[in-house]
Amino acid sequence: MSDLNCSLLVIGGGPGGYVCAARAARLGVDTLLVEADRLGGTCLNVGCIPSKALIHAAGAFATAQAQAGEGVHGISVSAPKLDFGRTRDWMESVTARLRGGVQGLLERSGVKILNGHARFLDGKTVEVRGETGTTRVRAGNVVIATGSRPVDLPGLPTGGKVLDSTSALALSEPPARLAVIGAGYIGLELGTAFAKLGSAVTLIEAGPGILPQYDEKLTRPVRRRLGQLGMELMLSRKVTGWDDAAGRLTLDGGEALEVDRVLVTVGRVPNTDGLALGELRLHMDGAFVRIDDRCRTSMRGVYAIGDVTPGPMLAHRAMAQAEVVADVIAGHANAWDRLCVPAVCFTDPEIVSVGLSPEEAEAQGPAAVSEFAFRGNGRALTLDDTEGFVRIVARRSDHVILGVQATGLGVSELLAGFTQAIEAGLRVEDIAATIHPHPTLSEAFQEAALAEVSMANHG
Template structure:
């Protein structure tokens, strides 16, 4: 058994963990990072990155099919062919390249990396079990950054024909018939991609809406696109049975019982913190259910023990974990810092994309009077030249001073606009500030300025 000591031990090499470790080490903190799998975590290896690569492949193939049908604005191609093995190899190559980049970053920063699975002995001591044996690490400060895992659905044990998002991204062959359980952002992103690749997709949701965190006006364009892609959507449907051999899924709906046959079923009903086997019971940290409670410095109820990312309350997003990581690295390095972010951008890479920053209309306190203003992409020149004018930009501002409280959008490439929306809120900008900022023409970003102009009664094209 080997013993090590350090000032900072980071458990988990995902976006939060590797950012925390690399920044702390560059600030002169003696840092060790422990990861049981490949660095990069869920997001880089089996989540955000490969799923977006899949979406890109699906869109390219779908576009080629449209051109083959003569729906390509004068561009014609022969009948397109999808080589799934080559597409998968390209996707895996992107992941490998980024993982190598993270490994290089950690090395250049001076982080000591250890592969293995960590378990707490106490608040200062962690035992790491790896291929070469057991290592005991004593650290002044410890960060829990172990991320999350998919929720399993009762009666649908993962394996065989039942997939989670990780298994779906690793399929060797495309299923002809795919059932997707859960119409949240993961299910919709993957379900839409597989439909564009030629799969017959059925979306199954126990609730009465898709993407329940957003209002109906934001999700309506996505619903229309699902219909256009031939995706069957079953709302208010509860899974009551599964026959893995036959591939039969039994549902209970408002119209009664129904059985559907699938080659594979993808379960996307949410994620939960990944803390199994970590030995948290040894620490008795304050928790909200399975989530670890933290203060504004991301410190848990035990001094010197921090938690970031998906194991803490809040949106399970990689960029939130990275922002928390920066706070912890600064605190451990002796630099005063605390969580003071006003907003965490949320992005759904559906078709069309949906983004939200700050407050949604329903989240505004009743006592706050607001101005809500929208600009449609059908009046935006760039969106029309992209033949993708579905959607709009919406700004919610405080009525008394026009300070921006929230921005939402759905439409072509709006994921690339969301950082500008967040900057506007973090900087405390007013409608007048955005309206007076020159936005390049022709770009879809002009819709942000036009919405602001409309809000102050000076719309150029509204």
């Protein structure tokens, strides 16, 4: 067994871990990063990036199919062909390029990298077991950034024909018949992509609606699109049995579905197994590590960021927390004081949300809500997709913006502006008075503001 010493040990090389390690090292902290698999974590390798690449490719194929029919906008093509192997090669090239970028960033920053599985011996000592042996690392500070993993459905463990999001993205071909259990954002994103690639998709959801974190008005365009794609939606239904050999799902009521693959997307849990957190006796919030506004745990010198901590399981939250921790360990003032964390659902159409919903805002006091539909937006018309709207939620007394939600084509690219408006404490009048370029989808934000403070120009 070899021994290493460092000022900072970061466990996990995902978005939170590698950002924390690189930033701390550039601030002069002697930093070591431990990663059991590939740099970039779930998001880069088997989550955010490959899934969005798949969604893009699926959209391109669906457009080609439409052009091969009656044509679109006067454009007709011959029957398109899907070479999914080449699609997979392209997806993997994207992740490989980004993974190489992470590797280069860490090397340029002076971070030492150790491959292996980490296990706490105490609050300052971690044992790392890798292919080349075991290393004992003693560190002045330790950051837990091990992310999360998919939840198995009881009675339907991953394996064989049963997939989680990771194995779904590794398929060699789109399945002819795919059942997706769970109509949250992961299930809808991947289910829609496979439907566009030609799979017959059935969505099974135990609850009464899709995407429970969003209100019905935001999800209505998505649900409408599911029908247009021929996806079957089964709500308030539960899976009661599975025969892997026969490829048969049994639902409550005795109904059976024969499918080629089952994709289980019923949530994620913190990935802390094997870390021996019991050796630290950390304060927990259920399965999550409790932290303060500097991401400090209950043990001095031990920090936690990202999906292992309470809050939305989003890569950009982990990266923002990583900045805080790196600065604090380097001796600089920083704390988690963000007003909001934006969220995107890359469905068709996309849904975005940041800050308070109308109901949440109203619970704090009288709120003003204004909307503008994309059917009145010139850019949306030129893109031939006018589904959706932008909605602003503000405090009625002073018009300070508390939340923004939107659904529509490409609204994910508008979300940073929505978030900045809340973080900067802008009022609805500020957005209304800001000239937005024409013709762009961003004009819908200004029009929604104008609808509240005076009148929408095109509403």
